[in-house]
Amino acid sequence: MLELEHLAFYDHHAHGLYHEPLWRTAPLEAYFTEAYDPHILQRFVPDTLFYRRSLRDLSELYGCDPNADALREVRAGVDYPALCRDLFQRANIQHLLLDDGFWPDRLWSVAQARERLPLPVQRVVRIESELELLLPHHDAPGTLLDALEQVLREAGRSAAGFKSIIAYRTGLAVEPPTPAALERGFRQDRERGGRVQDKALLDAALLRGLQVATDLGLPVQFHTGYGDPDLDMRLASPLHLRGVIETPAFRDLQVVLLHCYPYVREAGYLASVYRGVYLDLGLTIPYTSVSAMQTALHEALHLSPISKLLISTDAQRTPELYWLAARWARRTIGAVLSQTVALGDLTKAEADWAASRLLWDNAVELYRAPVAEEQASHTP
Numbered sequence: 001m002l003e004l005e006h007l008a009f010y011d012h013h014a015h016g017l018y019h020e021p022l023w024r025t026a027p028l029e030a031y032f033t034e035a036y037d038p039h040i041l042q043r044f045v046p047d048t049l050f051y052r053r054s055l056r057d058l059s060e061l062y063g064c065d066p067n068a069d070a071l072r073e074v075r076a077g078v079d080y081p082a083l084c085r086d087l088f089q090r091a092n093i094q095h096l097l098l099d100d101g102f103w104p105d106r107l108w109s110v111a112q113a114r115e116r117l118p119l120p121v122q123r124v125v126r127i128e129s130e131l132e133l134l135l136p137h138h139d140a141p142g143t144l145l146d147a148l149e150q151v152l153r154e155a156g157r158s159a160a161g162f163k164s165i166i167a168y169r170t171g172l173a174v175e176p177p178t179p180a181a182l183e184r185g186f187r188q189d190r191e192r193g194g195r196v197q198d199k200a201l202l203d204a205a206l207l208r209g210l211q212v213a214t215d216l217g218l219p220v221q222f223h224t225g226y227g228d229p230d231l232d233m234r235l236a237s238p239l240h241l242r243g244v245i246e247t248p249a250f251r252d253l254q255v256v257l258l259h260c261y262p263y264v265r266e267a268g269y270l271a272s273v274y275r276g277v278y279l280d281l282g283l284t285i286p287y288t289s290v291s292a293m294q295t296a297l298h299e300a301l302h303l304s305p306i307s308k309l310l311i312s313t314d315a316q317r318t319p320e321l322y323w324l325a326a327r328w329a330r331r332t333i334g335a336v337l338s339q340t341v342a343l344g345d346l347t348k349a350e351a352d353w354a355a356s357r358l359l360w361d362n363a364v365e366l367y368r369a370p371v372a373e374e375q376a377s378h379t380p
């Protein structure tokens with residue numbers, strides 16, 4: 001088994017931490033599931049392998065008995081800002097990209113994370129969030145899309161990349177809408193207010209965002225595969241993205257397929273035949289069983305080049321999730337790469353190289369480096 005504790009982790013997909021009062025009152029169970037249903041949280045989450053394994057991990061971390069009551073007691077007494085700094089250091093996460101489009105009122109902003117965490121933090125711009133902020137201020141789809149383009153061009157000057165959650169809304173089978181469908185969708189979403197739900201409008205906005213990303217040379221992350229029950233998982237298979245990937249205008253676009261479970265083989269296939277496609281196993285690690293995490297990494301490597309596979313935490317809300325995800329990312333990579341050596345796919349030296357590629361080098365090469373003022377504002 002390769003030991004990887006010393007290797008720095010570039011976490012290329014995560015979200016912010018809870019503001020302290022929310023962290024103090026949030027139920028422990030909610031961190032270990034994608035479900036919202038209170039009955040699932042209370043009755044069934046404690047019966048998952050992820051929850052049971054994590055209780056033991058966290059009790060080891062805090063030095064308490066491995067049960068939820070003992071954990072609640074010890075967590076109630078901790079210094080939250082110190083815990084956040086400490087767990088990022090223990091996780092040896094040395095670079096962080098934050099998608100700040102999730103729960104912006106409940107989680108730290110990118111600027112707050114930059115002030116409070118001991119590492120460089122960069123923003124990933126969620127295209128659909130920018131669209132939703134602009135929608136109430138426009139009365140025609142043309143001016144809305146032009147304004148979106150302008151916002152993305154401006155934000156893209158310093159962002160590490162863009163992100164799309166269109167898989168959560170209307171699925172990955174994105175196509176240019178007809179003008180009539182776009183007009184109709186725009187009117188409906190504008191009247192309804194809040195979250196944009198119309199496929200024509202979402203597709204048009206995404207295509208505009210992809211054009212900006214292509215022009216700026218920025219990668220675009222796509223949520224794919226499993227996630228919370230907002231999504232129709234049939235439409236979240238990355239195979240639906242073929243239309244986008246094959247569009248001649250996007251030939252130089254780099255697309256990162258996030259999470260991928262259970263479509264890991266499909267994602268690995270796409271990475272093996274399309275130059276711009278990369279894949280990630282965040283969320284799959286650590287939200288599944290030890291066996292599933294190892295299987296997913298093996299399946300990604302069935303076809304994907306090592307240099308196109310990335311790992312993220314997809315952590316949010318509590319610093320414990322970053323630490324758990326980093327711990328199991330290293331353990332999974334260590335176990336699977338050792339097996340590839342035993343089976344004859346890689347030499348020991350090649351496995352060491354592969355571990356660095358997965359944890360750090362692939363992300364460094366793919367994403368935009370911090371601009372000068374961001375580096376200056378980072379005080380370790």
Ligand SMILES: [Zn+2]
Nearest residue numbers: 013014015314
């Ligand atoms: Zn995420």
